[in-house]
Amino acid sequence: MSDYFNSAYPDSADLERRAQQRMPAFAFDYLQGGCNEEVGVRRNRDDIQAVQLHSELLKPAVSCDLSVELFGHRYSAPFGIAPVGLQGLMWPKCPEILAASAAEGNIPFVLSTVSSAGLERIAEITQGNAWFQLYNPTDSATRTDLLRRISAARYRVLVVTVDVPTFGFRPRDIKNGLAMPPTMTWSNIIRMLTRPRWLLETARAGKPEMQTLKPYMPKNLLATELAGFMNKTVMGPVDSEGLKAIRDMWKGPLVIKGLTSEYDVDKAVELGADAVVISNHGGRQLDIGESSIRALQRIAPKYREKIKIFMDSGLRSGPNIASALACGADFTFLGRTFVYGVAALGKRGGEHTINSLKMQLQQIMRQLGCGTVAQLSRHRVVWPPV
Template sequence: MKFANRVFGSKAIEAVATARATSVPQWDAIANIEDLRAVARSRVPRTFFEYVEAGSYDELTLRANRAALGALELRQRVMVDVSSRVQATTIVDQPVSMPVALAPAGLTGAVHANGEIYAARAAEAFGVPFCLSTMSVCSIEDVAAAVVKPFWFQLYLMKDRGFSRSLIERAHAARCPVLVLTMDLHVEGRRTVDVHNGLGIPPRLTLANILDIAMHPRWALGMLRSKEFTFGNLKDAIRNSGNLGALSEWVKQQFDPSFDRHDLEWVRQLWPGKIIVKGILDPQDAELAVAAGADAILVSNHGGRQLDGAPSTVEAFPAVRDAVGERAELLLDSGIRSGLDLLKALGLGARGCFIGRAYLYGLGAWGEAGVHKALSLISEELDAGMALTGVTDVKMVPRDVLMGRAG
């Protein structure tokens, strides 16, 4: 902050900070996820906030996810007794208070110090699963020590299969009941905004980045209490893991374009619990995944962060649903921002949804309390949507809850 004061002047810094503080909703005025987004934008440095926001390349698929959900129309029903409404269900045999899981998100601990721990605690208190990313800041062991109920773990298979095996073993030792295997990161899609912002490991230090962090002293001070300052799950992968540049290069070399159904079969042999295969958009891929041992398919385009120009998950879901039938549970992510979005996905035939940006906004805004707030908003919206569409149980959402677009 002293550096910023010298360069830009204390009055200018104070004016910007005051404008930011008065232009965002306060806690009592939070009405939806977009309000949480506004608060997070004011509290998280731009580099990391835009990392959460970004899609790949021209962001066509990122926008398509939201547009496709918006185009679905709900059928209003009012001549139905909806005095008793139930949101509790199961996802891959795990009881949940509503059909939602917190999606794995890399660098969650850069949105808020120890963010993975706070998100896991909020999910535990609310009664929904939290899924820890391979590319998290806090490690499997860090999170396991901070919660009572087991969380889920998301796996990126590395070229180093020995290290991949060790991640699976660590997740099993932490009592994780579900493994989410991501299939759509054979190569990394370029996120233009991250390149412009110099986001890497380590981040590129520019005058703009330094000023940005100086303008967010609460975030910066919080980071001093972070348990890790790197990818916590990967720090044992190389000898010189304290060198962030060396670790970054190792990660880049570990994406494996040879990854196919045989690797899923290998994971299935190693993992004793449930497996959700994430990143499926094509019905043939869905059939291969089920044949190789998937318990559930997560229809996902990585939140619009991989293949730009790929279909939205709403557009892709019906063909996958028809191909899989009752052989595996079907889940959906990418673009879910409200309880009404969730209800639409259930109407398509999804068992539940993963949310990513929606809870990360809450995390960036108010930490653990913000994540709980995001979940509460979605639950309240789902409840109202159920009441106004004649739905009384999330396990029995009829296809005709959607107006002519169920596929």
């Protein structure tokens, strides 16, 4: 991978500001927002930023190795690109751009079921090295066919999201009438016209649609009917029995995403899952829920010998990644930051964001005197007690 880095946007906050200037407000609101009063989004950020690490400066100098081995593959960094739905709405060809950057940078790219790119196209771009995020289709025929396609496209890992038993109550999206493609209200039309670069790129790419799900969607489905279709067909609740059926059909590594309790992690271990993602869906489902980093600190010591533990939700930077790893995560995933990167910088946004996060993380590890990702837990300051 090239060392491309745009010094005008050195961190996530800079990318976010630039992305907001280039995206229509309804798309930016979908990406940035949470549910209800968005307390959960803020809690994720505040609790991650409260983690502290200490340096060991007088020991012999060490070189920094960011690489991590997962499921028989060694990745170049301890972070990947989390699944984000409707990416093509936020910036045209966003999933294709990020998938290509991840493949070149040797980090995982997780394709969302509700992405604007088809699973076969992303498999082609990544040469079979992507991961796939699955919601549990309530229709068994849809689930079986999706798993057939995922397997045929040689996806490396299956990630089943279980924390969407209902749609999150998201006031921003309700006000904006968010749909895929976006509802053509006068307000949204005006918002699109004020973002000419987004509008031009969208015209070139074609209107964003959920390409992976198109074979299962009724023809001429109205935007007003989309939520009902998703709820009835694609995004059903997932209990242990539903996961058993998926485990039986999927022969590769299985990751359960969206857990914050010991009860659920116990069930994942019993099921034979290979990893769990400690996650609260980025604060987008339960506003009064526990932050992911707090849940991680409680869960990791109890289960680190039984199952791989990943984390997402609230991570935006190299320091955040280091904090999560120090608190017991084996690996981390970021969503918003990568989409900010593409919206801000276009085709080179994924490349820039990967390099920026690596630079930040390397600087932190050198400052700590930490040679490997696995050693970060030794540097965690445990006062005040969690």
